[in-house]
Amino acid sequence: MFLHVLANNELRRRQLLSTIRNRRQLRNNSDIFNLPDRQFIQSYRVDKELFKILVGEVGPYLENPLISHVTQVAAVLRFLATGSYQLGVAKDHDVNIGRSTFSKILHKVVGALECLCTENISTQQTPVEIDQSKDYFFEKFAFPNVIACVDGTHVIKPVKDSSLYLNRKGYFSINAMVVCNYNMEILAIDATHPGSCHDSFIWNNSRTREFFSTTSGFFVLADSGYALEPFVLTPYRSPQNESMQHVFNLKHAAARNIVERTIGLLKSRFRWLQGTLQYDPQFVCKIINVCCLLHNLCRRRNAYMPEFEEDNDEYPNQNEEESNLQESLGNSAEIRDGIAASFL
Incomplete structure (x- = not known):
């Protein structure tokens, strides 16, 4: 019984590591700036030039070194644009970050952007x-x-x-x-x-x-x-x-x-x-x-x-x-x- 529990725990650990690796690979292979201009605005509600300006403004306030500033800002703008729950945005193929991670990113990015108000x-x-x-x-x-x-x-x-x-x-x-x-x-x-x-x-x-x-x-x-x-x-x-x-x-x-x-x-x-x-x-x-x-x-x-x-x-x-x-x-x-x- 004890060995069975250990085996299940090990399986869940490997599945979690695999999910994290897949998310990271998807993020690294995804470039949102390859989207057509209209599709980009439809997804993030700002044009590409303004998006880059926003990334430059909030970048110094973002702490997570494993996720690019572009991805963090994209996740928050996508969330505001769609009105989807955090889980839905976190599973977006251009974002691919965990729900708890996205929650932290949301508070950081919103706090940084509010400084521009x-x-x-x-x-x-x-x-x-x-x-x-x-x-x-x-x-x-x-x-x-x-x-x-x-x-x-x-x-x-x-x-x-x-x-x-x-x-x-x-x-x-x-x-x-x-x-x-x-x-x-x-x-x-x-x-x-x-x-x-x-x-x-x-x-x-x-x-x-x-x-x-x-x-x-x-x-x-x-x-x-x-x-x-x-x-x-x-x-x-x-x-x-x-x-x-x-x-x-x-x-x-x-x-x-x-x-x-x-x-x-x-x-x-x-x-x-x-x-x-x-x-x-x-x-x-x-x-x-x-x-x-x-x-x-x-x-x-x-x-x-x-x-x-x-x-x-x-x-x-x-x-x-x-x-x-x-x-x-x-x-x-x-x-x-x-x-x-x-x-x-």
Whole structure:
């Protein structure tokens, strides 16, 4: 009996060593840069040049000497792109690493990439970028001095966490605030709040709102879940058809649709954001930040995105939950009325 147990243990040991050798051989014989350009982007969501830049940036933070930096970054980007569980990605023929090894690599690569967020996700815009944004919203929708749009999106979480993560739609999530510009680049992301938090609560307690409140003469477009402020334009509540307010709401909805398209593109590019996230909230926040970072880098390079078609600039229905907050006093309503009157 004892000899039989030893024999079984030896057999399992040899099988494990064989698996490790096969994985290493597959990795060594695989070169992801031989993939056609479109297939490469479809697999890793970035082009080859950007991929190499990312490898150079995160390389100094990676510790495993037995697995190349290229393979480690490829494994993480493939995971974010497909939304597959770690085991599925680890068995990918271009990756071929153990599940526990991939878990360690995921945390290392995400942590290293998050260091790049500060310089690539910022509400600070150059004068040229501000002018481009103003021109875009005015020429297409007749809205003056608009430089950003804001909205919230829910990212699903496991049920095991606190009821704070139960959102108004009945499932557990993190409510992430997204602010974007005319080019669908993300200027700010806040994924630190549970799903039970209302969009307006996150906005009112954000540094992003504080920043835009100091940008005199510029506007942020938001839906009816936010309060009207001197620098935040929201739609009118229940306007009469064909009235000045109704026309304003139609144009407002069409212009603000760009933030919804931005969120749609982000989640389409990184399907990991569409699944149930099996990690603690702090790490989920880091991955969301990294996805936004990669999204911005791709937008600036006009990277091909095969699985997403942008919507036409049509007037979507406005059925967002209205905020319970009192709309700001002062000249906010007068500013909105003045813009609405200019549409007639």
